[in-house]
Amino acid sequence: MDPFAERDVGMSRMEGRLPGGRTHMCGALRAEDAGARVELAGWVARRRDHGGVVFLDLRDRDGVVQVVAHPQEAPEVHRLASGVRPESVVRVVGEVRVRPEGTANPNLPTGEVEVAATRIDVLSEAETPPFQVEDRVEAEEALRLTYRYLDLRRPEMTATLMQRHTIVATIRSFFDERGFVDVETPMLTKSTPEGARDFLVPSRLQRGKVYALPQSPQQFKQLLMVGGIDRYYQIVRCLRDENPRADRHWEFTQLDVEMSFLVEEDIFGLIEEMFVRVWRDVLGVDIATPFPRMPYDEAIGRYGTDRPDTRYGMLFADLSDIFAGSGFRAFASQVEGGGRVKGFAAPGAAGWSRKELDGLVQEARSRGAAGLVWMAVAGGAEVRSPVEKHLAVEEIRAVCEATGARDGDLVLIVADQPSRVSVALDGLRRLMAQRLDLVPLGRWEFLWVDRMPLFEWGEEEGKWVSVHHPFTAPASDDLDPRSARSRQYDVVLNGIELGGGSIRIHRPDIQQKVFEVLGLSPEEIEEKFGHLLRAFRYGVPPHGGIAFGLDRIVMLLTGRDNVRDVIAFPKTQSGLELLTGAPSVPSAQQLEELGMRLAKPTDRP
């Protein structure tokens, strides 16, 4: 499929005022341009030399058009065209012609025409590139990153960056129309006390001290509300020094929004409208509103995750009661020890081979579960399972009943501490959905997840920590860390968390109580959040907001499965920027100015 085919590239708007003597972009020419004298410039995507007539495919960001050089019509042009190397930059002057009968190319938007060249200038000759610049040729990612500029020439990549631009432009005009103000916030700021690991920047003037790069503009946007800005948005780079994943990069872009004098419904309505607008403008797709809402507990209970993929079934059933006093001790003892037994039915997977099933057990283990019990339902109470002899007939029936398993289905059961059960089953459910091809294409299932807990127990810290952040408003007066709910909300799309936010605390007394639950001493509160609390003493409007991972939104809209593909110059999983070679060793002078000494790479704490 030609990625340019259905795109409103907008370049046509520029025709007539293209710089550099161009009259058209390559992808713009159509049959109605026949007879026009045009001047084009671009890269030689391909050369087809017939000994006589020579064809060049000329590529720019808008598309490809065929240039033809005839030996009789223009001998000098023909000579140049015969020798030009792929990826060289050329300027072409010629006449647009409708192609001869039977030679149109229906696969190309410009396929009905060609440009008969009367002049060709080679502006820059190219060496043979390290990989072929074509969508169908997928070079190894490390090589693509090393020569990213070549990779970006591939129509697929160019189109992705242009779509990203369209998405950003749509979002900006959407917020602008609604009175939101784009305000920039500092990039060199204060280290965040909680949350992800910070990237630090040593200070030259304040020797011995460091700035942190922002993990998000969270506190600044709240201060903007105190500052009376009322409605703020920003499309801003954020940095978190945590290990990257396919859907996570340390340097990422956030769509950040904050409003004053609002309630949840204001945010929900606004954000739903925004997504409707973006999906319509970018994909021409109408998405349904309002988005369904799911309480956090239901998401965890039925899907094992706070970002459920609702495009397919296989919801979890709690089987703990069935196995509470079971003869199968592995399950019964888990229940007695406070654990849970949960499972779900994978339709039609009963016939899976032992090897495939062992793979599932491995998957469960890799996610921290003690194990996985599978049960292939053959008919009635007939099952194939490694623990079949330990299971009572009534238990098997009850499991099938609870999970909805029918003949031919495969029931997957995990018994462990609740969080491990959730993590393991969530992974298995996503895996099975893919393997069984249960993920419907072209569906956009947006979802609000709300009613989150306000606190969770931090094992490492040995104290209660905020689920979202310490400024999240509680849903009620209840501040008991075991039961308190928050006014937090997340947007989930097709099982991917796009973003989240909350109504913030604007009452100093409540903020104070939250800090107390978090175990912060008055000194710590002053040191870490003093500036915010001080601000709140001088008149703070009720406020709240939300933030989205723009890269993920672009990833989903462009059908990519990796955020690196929607970022122009991404880094590798180990943080190398292969194009420039960053990071690099600082010079002695730089270190001296900053008052720093480097440890040897081998000196690991």
Add this chain to the structure above:
RNA sequence: GGUCCCGUGGUGUAGCCUGGUCGAACACGCCGCCCUGUCAAGGCGGAGAGCGCCGGUUCAAAUCCGGUCGGGACCGCCA
């Protein structure tokens, strides 16, 4: 911090499990010649790697083992 997968001409892969037949195969690209309507043009011919790196086992290593570097997926982590 951990688990798993990958690394073979310029590119993408096969070969590796079951060492010798590999002086490494295929496709694309590249070079040369032929060819006036192709569009992943076509035909003929050619050059190009010693298998990421280091070490070990062995009569013998692309193949087995250890380490290391690089890439990726995932777990932990990501308020």
